[in-house]
Amino acid sequence: MTDFAKTRALFNLPEGVIYLDGNSLGPLPRGASQRLARVVEEEWGALLIRGWNAAGWMEQPRRVGDRIGRLIGAEPGSVVMGDTLSIKVWQALAAALKLNPTRRVILSDTGNFPSDLYMADGLVKLLGDGHSLRTVPPEAVAEALDETVAVLMLTEVDYRTGRLHDMAALTERAHAVGALTVWDLAHSAGALPVDVAGAGADFAVGCTYKYLNSGPGGPAFIYVAPRHAEAAVPALSGWLGHAAPFAFDLDYRPGRGVERMRVGTPPVLQLAALEAALDVWDEVDMQDLRARSIELSEAFIAGVEAACPDLVLASPRDAAARGSQVSFRHPDGYAIMQALIARGVIGDFRAPDILRFGFTPLYLTPEDVARAVEVLAEVMAHGAWDRPEFHRRAAVT
Numbered sequence: 488m489t490d491f492a493k494t495r496a497l498f499n500l501p502e503g504v505i506y507l508d509g510n511s512l513g514p515l516p517r518g519a520s521q522r523l524a525r526v527v528e529e530e531w532g533a534l535l536i537r538g539w540n541a542a543g544w545m546e547q548p549r550r551v552g553d554r555i556g557r558l559i560g561a562e563p564g565s566v567v568m569g570d571t572l573s574i575k576v577w578q579a580l581a582a583a584l585k586l587n588p589t590r591r592v593i594l595s596d597t598g599n600f601p602s603d604l605y606m607a608d609g610l611v612k613l614l615g616d617g618h619s620l621r622t623v624p625p626e627a628v629a630e631a632l633d634e635t636v637a638v639l640m641l642t643e644v645d646y647r648t649g650r651l652h653d654m655a656a657l658t659e660r661a662h663a664v665g666a667l668t669v670w671d672l673a674h675s676a677g678a679l680p681v682d683v684a685g686a687g688a689d690f691a692v693g694c695t696y697k698y699l700n701s702g703p704g705g706p707a708f709i710y711v712a713p714r715h716a717e718a719a720v721p722a723l724s725g726w727l728g729h730a731a732p733f734a735f736d737l738d739y740r741p742g743r744g745v746e747r748m749r750v751g752t753p754p755v756l757q758l759a760a761l762e763a764a765l766d767v768w769d770e771v772d773m774q775d776l777r778a779r780s781i782e783l784s785e786a787f788i789a790g791v792e793a794a795c796p797d798l799v800l801a802s803p804r805d806a807a808a809r810g811s812q813v814s815f816r817h818p819d820g821y822a823i824m825q826a827l828i829a830r831g832v833i834g835d836f837r838a839p840d841i842l843r844f845g846f847t848p849l850y851l852t853p854e855d856v857a858r859a860v861e862v863l864a865e866v867m868a869h870g871a872w873d874r875p876e877f878h879r880r881a882a883v884t
C-alpha cells in the first residue's frame with residue numbers, strides 16, 4: 488500500500504493553504520530545492536561545460552523519459568523529454584500525418600485544450616495540402632471516426648470538466664478505420680493509471696509541471712510507439728535529434744528511435760527539478776493513487792452539493808468517467824474562486840463559468856477536503872465573494 492502520509496511529508500506546502508490546483512502547477516517537492524541547489528553549485532558552477540559529459544546532462548532527456556514512461560505504461564526507450572507541450576503536440580501530429588499520407592483530416596473534440604487545437608490549425612495552414620481540423624463534441628468522437636481521418640488527436644482528460652476518454656477503445660476504433668492516434672496526457676500523467684502501450688497508442692505527449700510537480704516551465708515529454716520510431720519523420724529537425732550532433736554534418740539524419748524527437752539544448756536545471764520530483768513517485772502505486780483520488784473527489788462532490796446548492800456539478804458524476812479533478816459551474820465563478828483563494832483554499836477558474844479543483848493524493852488528505860468544503864460553504868452562504876476586489880480579473884485565472 489502506498490503511504491500517503493509519507494508522500495505528503497515530501498512536499499513543501501505553505502502553512503494555512505489547502506492546495507487544490509496541483510492539476511495546473513504542482514507544489515514544490517522538498518527534494519527539488521536541494522537537488523537544484525546541488526546541480527547549480529556542483530555541476531553548473533564547478534564543472535562548467537564539462538557537465539555535459541561528466542554529469543550526464545546530454546543523456547538526461549532519455550533517462551528522465553524512461554522514468555516518465557513507467558508512469559504512463561510506455562516501453563523502455565520510447566519517451567524523451569524537451570520543449571513545452573504545445574511543441575510536442577505539433578511534433579507528434581506532424582509525424583503522425585506523415586505516416587498516414589493519403590488522408591487529410593485531423594479529428595479532435597471541442598473539449599480539447601485550445602493550444603492543442605491552435606497547433607493543429609497552424610500545422611494545417613503551413614502544410615497547405617488540403618488538410619483540415621475537424622472538431623466534434625467529446626461524446627461524438629467514436630462515431631465521427633471514418634475513413635477520411637488521418638489522425639485522432641485527443642486530450643484524455645478534459646481540462647475543464649475532467650471528463651475522461653476511453654483511450655483503449657478509441658484507439659482501437661481509430662485503428663479499425665485506418666487512423667493513427669495522438670494522445671495528450673497533460674491531465675493524466677501522475678493523475679491516474681495510464682497504459683499507452685496496452686492501449687496501442689501511436690503517439691502520446693504531456694507536460695510535467697501539473698501532476699508531476701516539475702515546477703513552472705518544466706519540460707514536456709513525447710512518446711512514440713516503438714513500431715513507428717524508425718519511420719517517424721521529425722518535422723522539427725534540430726541538431727540534438729540528429730544521428731550524430733557533434734559530427735556537425737551539413738545534412739540532417741534523424742537519430743535512432745525517439746532520440747529524433749529531441750530538438751535543441753535540454754533544460755538541464757528544469758530536468759534536475761523534475762528528476763527530484765519523480766523520486767516521490769518511486770513508492771507510489773498508481774492503483775492506490777486512483778482509489779484515493781476517487782475517495783477525495785467523491786467526498787468533495789458530496790460535501791459541496793450538500794452545502795452549496797447554487798453550484799452545479801460540471802464533471803461527470805460517475806467517478807470512472809472522470810480524471811482527478813472536479814469542476815462546478817456558477818455565473819460568478821471567477822469572484823467565488825478569488826474569495827476562496829483569499830481564505831487559503833486554492834483552485835482555479837476557467838472561462839466562462841468553471842470553478843476547477845484538482846485532487847492530488849500525494850499531498851491532500853480527507854481532512855483538507857472537508858475543510859475546503861467548509862470554506863467554500865462560508866463563501867457561498869453570505870455572498871462573501873461579491874466584493875469589488877474579487878471581481879477584478881488578473882492575467883492568469
Ligand SMILES: *Cc1c(COP(=O)(O)O)cnc(C)c1O
Pocket residue numbers: 571572573574599600602603642646671673674694707
Ligand atoms: C496544460 C496544457 C497545455 C499547455 O501547453 P504548454 O505548451 O506546456 O504551455 C497544452 N495542452 C493541454 C491539453 C494542457 O492541459
